[in-house]
Amino acid sequence: MAKEYLGEFEELVLTLVAALREDAYGAAIAEEIETRMKREVNLSAVHVTLYRLEDKGFLKSSMGGGTNERGGRRKRIYIITNAGLAMLKVMKEARVNLWKLVPQLKMG
C-alpha cells in the first residue's frame, strides 16, 4: 500500500465500474450510487474521480456507440484494469484483516 492509495469515494466508484461492466459510465454510476447507497452525489464529482482513476491506471476507457438517447451524445465506457482489480482486492483484504482485530460483539 505504499505507492497508491484509494479514497473512500474512489474505491466506491472503482467497485461500481467493476460491477457495472459494459454499462459503466458517468451518469449510470452516479445513478447507481444514488439508488443503492441512498446518497446524493454530484455528477461532476463522479467524472473527476473517473478521470483520476484513469490517470492512476486503474481504469481504461473508450467511447461507446451512438444512440438516440441523450441528444445523440456518446458515452464513455469504463473498464477496470488488472491493476484496478488488484487494488480493490488489496484494499478489501486489508480491511478484512483490520476487521478481524475488532473484538466481535454479538449484535442484537
Next chain:
Amino acid sequence: MEQSWIIRFLRWFCPPHLLEEIEGDLLQKFERDIKLFGERKAKRRLLCNTLRFFRPGILLRNKFSIEHNRATMYKSYFKIMMRNMLRQKFYSAITMLGLTVGITFALLIGIFIWGELQVNTDLKEIDRLYLMETNYKTDEGNQPPFFVPALLGQAAIEQYPTLFEKYYRFRDRGITVSKDDHHVRLQSMIGDSTFFDMFGFRVLHGDPQNALNKPNTIVITEKIARQFFDRSDVTGESLTVNTEVNGLKEHVITAVIADVQEKNSVTDFMNSDAQVFLPQESRVDFNLGFQDEWNTSIITYLKLTEGTFPGEAAATLNKILQKDAPQDISSDKTIVLNPLSNYYLLTNHGAVQKLIISLSVIVAFILLLAITNFVNISIASSFSRLKEVGVRKVIGGVKRQVLIQFLSESLLLAIVSGTLSLLLYEILHHYFAEVLGVSLPSLLEMDLLFWWYFLMGIVVIGLLAGLYPSFYLSSTGTIESLKGKFNSVRGTLRFSRGLVGFQFLVAVFILVTSVVMSRQISYFMEADLGYDKSQVLIVSSLPRIWTEEGMNKMEIAKREFLTSPRINSVSLSWGSPNFNFEPYKANINHAGQPVEKGILTSMSSADEAYVDVYGLKLLDGKFFFDEGEPFQANRLVLNESAQKVLGIHVGDKLDIQFSDQPFTVAGIVKDFHFESMHEKIKPVAFLHNRDFQAYRYFSFKLNPGSLEQSVQEVEQLWKDIFPNDPFVYAFTDDRLAITYQTELQLRKATTVASVLILIIVLTGVLGLVSLSVAKRNKEIGIRKVLGATVSNILLLISREYAFLMIIAFALSIPVNYFFISQWLSGFAYHMEVSGWMFIVPILALFCITIIMVCAQSFKTAISDPVKSLKHE
C-alpha cells in the same frame, strides 16, 4: 436545450475531448430529473450540476497550447505596467487618487447603507411580522396612525386563528427606575407577555413564559442590568419604578434579555430605545386604560400564519372592526398592515429610503467620475503605449492578448485602489461616523456577503475603467501603432471630450444641489420659527404625578427654581415645539354647535409662563391669565391659524371633542412652527395643565451667561427639589437638529461629495491638460515661431475647456433646476431658488478650471520654441 447558455458555458470551459460524454451524462440526468421532479426543478438542477463541472479537476484537463509561456507573459505584462507607471508618476498618481477616493467614499456610504438595510433583520421570522396602523377616513385623525383599538389584535387571534398567529401590544412610557440612590430615566414598553416569543429576543436569565404576566414584574436588558448591578444574572432582584398613579413601586426582575440590535422597529420604535419592559398589568400604574377595551389606543404587532396573504389579513381585521367595535370607534377608520421588514425604511414618509437613494446616486456619480478620469487619462497617455502594442503584435501577439493585457492592468489598479480604500476606511470610519452622526462598524465586523459585493464592485470598476482604453489600443492597426501615431484620432477625441463634458456636468450638478440643500437647511435652522429657541433647556425626567396634588407640587418646584438668578422663567407643559408637542388632536367648535363640524386641532397643555419661556407673540388677550393671578379653570389659548378658521374672538366659548365642558378663549398667539417645516402650520389649542391633568416637561429660559454653569446650577437645584429623579435634559436647538436629522446628514454627505468631486474632476483636467500640452509641444513651437504670443497660446488651450464647460453647464442647468424644485417642494416652507445659487458655483468652477489650465500650460507657452522644434 441546444441553445441554453449553460451548455454553451460548459462548451467554453470544458476540455474538448471530455465534452461529449459530459454533455451526454448531463442530458441523461436532466431527462431523469424531469421524470422525478418535473421540468422546473430539473432545469434548476441542470444548472447546478453543470456549474459544478467548473472545477479544477475538469478545467486543468484542458490542454493549454501556450501553457508554459503564459506565466512569463503575465510577468512581462506586470513588469511593463510597473515601468510605465513609474515613468508617468504624475498620471498614475492622478488615476489612482481618483479611484481610491471614489472607492473609499463608496465604502463609507455603502457600509452606512448596508447598516440601514440590516435594521430589523434580527427579528424572528420578520417576513410574517406586521404593524397595524390606522387610516383615518378624513384627512387626519385624532391620534398618530400607529395607535389602533386595543381589542382588535386579540379579537383577530381568537376569531381567525388560521390567519393570525400571535400579537404583541404595548404603550411606551418614559419612567424613572431606581435602585437605592441610583436613578435612571428609561424608556419602557408596557405590553403583552408574548414579547419574547413574538420577536425572538434572546433571554439570558429567567423564564420567558412567565416573565411578563404578573403585576409588579419587570424585564430589563443586559445593559441596564450591568448599569444597576454590575452583572447580568439579576433575576429575583428588584428595582423601584416611579409610577404616575401609584407612586414608587417595587418591581421584581423576572428576566434579562440580551441587548437588542441598536436600531429596530420594536424596542426602538420611533427612536424610543426602550430598555425595560413591564407587563400589561402595569397599565393601571400609568393611567393607560385597559388593554381589553375597544376605546383604548395601543400599538399592535401581528404575526400572520405561514402563507397568509397580508391583504386578506387586513381585510379580515377591518371586518372584525366593523362587526365588533362600537360604532364611534369603527366608523372613521380602516386598518392597514405594514410589513415590519421595510417599516424602518418607509416610515416617516420614507425618509430613510429617500436618504439611501440620494446617497446611492451620489456614490454612483463619484465612482463614475473616478472611472471617467481613469479612461480619459489612459486614452490620452496611450500614445506612449502604442509602440509597445505594435511590437507585441509584430512578434505575434493577437488582439485578444493585448486586450487582456490592458484589461488586467486596469483590474490590478482597481484592486490596489480597493485595498488602499479598505485601509483608508479603517482609518476614517470613526471620524466619518461622527460627522454623519451614525455608527459605522469596523471592516472586521462585516460578514462574508459584504466582501463578495465588495470584490464584485472592484471587478466591475476595473473592467469599466479598462474597457474602452483596452479596446481602443488593441484594435489599432499594427503598422499604425508601430509608427506611434493614430490615424483616426477624431473618434477618440470626441469620446474623450464627451467624458470631460460629462464630468463638468456632474460636478456642477452636485455643486449647485449641495449649495441649495445647504441654504435650505440653514433657512429652516435660522428661520423665524415664531418662537425663541435660544437658551431654552428642557428637562423631561420630572416625576409624573398627574393629580391636583402633583400640580401643587410642581407649582412649588417652579417657585424654587425661580430663586436662581440664572433662570429667567420656568414653564411646566406637555411638550415643546418640535419635541412631542401634542398628545392628540381633537375637533373644536363654537359652543353649542356640533363639535364634529369643527376643525381638527392639535391639543397641547402648558401654563401661563409658557409664553415667556418660548417667546411666543400674544396677538390678543392673555396666555390663560397673568402670572401670579389665581388659576381660572376652563380657559384655552388658540394660535392664529385656529382663530382664523373658526373666526373666533377672545372671550368666546368653545366646545372640545372628548370634553363635556365649554372652554373660554383667553388669548390668541401668533403662529409658530411646532412641527418640521415639511408641514404647514396647523391649528393649535393650549389647555392649562390643571385642566388637562397632565404635564411632562419643565422648560427653563436661562438668563444670558455661561450655558455650562447655568446647566450645572439647574442640575444642582433639581437634585435638591427632586432627589428621587434623574436630571435628563436637552436644548431646544438640539431637538430641532434631531427633527431635521436626515436633512442634516444629507447636507454633510453632499458637502463631502462636492469636495471629492472637485478633487477628482480638477485633477482629471490637470492630467488631461498636461498631456495635451505635451502632445502639442511642436505645434506650440511653430505657432510661436510664426509670432504667437504667450496669451494667444494660453487662449488656444483653455478655449477647448471653456467650450466644453459652457455646453456642460447649459445642459445641467434645466435638469438641475427641475431636480431642486422637486426637492424643495417636499417642504411646506422653503426658500426661493435664486440665480446666484447657479451662478456662483458655475463661475467658481469655471474660473478655477481656466486658471488651472493656464497654469499648467504656462510653462510650455513661455518655453523657447527652438527647444521644442529641434527634436527629431
